[in-house]
Amino acid sequence: MSPTPCPSSSVRSAADVNDDIRELWQRSGGQLSPEDEEEYQRLLVEWAAATGGSARSAV
Numbered sequence: 001m002s003p004t005p006c007p008s009s010s011v012r013s014a015a016d017v018n019d020d021i022r023e024l025w026q027r028s029g030g031q032l033s034p035e036d037e038e039e040y041q042r043l044l045v046e047w048a049a050a051t052g053g054s055a056r057s058a059v
Contacts, residue, residue, distance in 0.1 A: 014050040017043055 021043050028036050 011050055012046065014047055017047040017050055021047065 021040065024032075024036060024040060024043065032040055
């Protein structure tokens with residue numbers, strides 16, 4: 001068995017990830033801490049995977 005789980009089995013819907021992104025922004029009051037920024041970047045990548053797109057970091 002492969003040590004890496006199949007990504008398709010762990011992909012949440014884009015709507016679920018979007019809810020988490022909205023909650024993060026609401027919880028942070030619009031000012032992301034470094035920890036929140038890490039979570040936000042992770043959520044963007046997860047959202048892109050759920051929508052079939054790609055996420056890029058802000059420049």
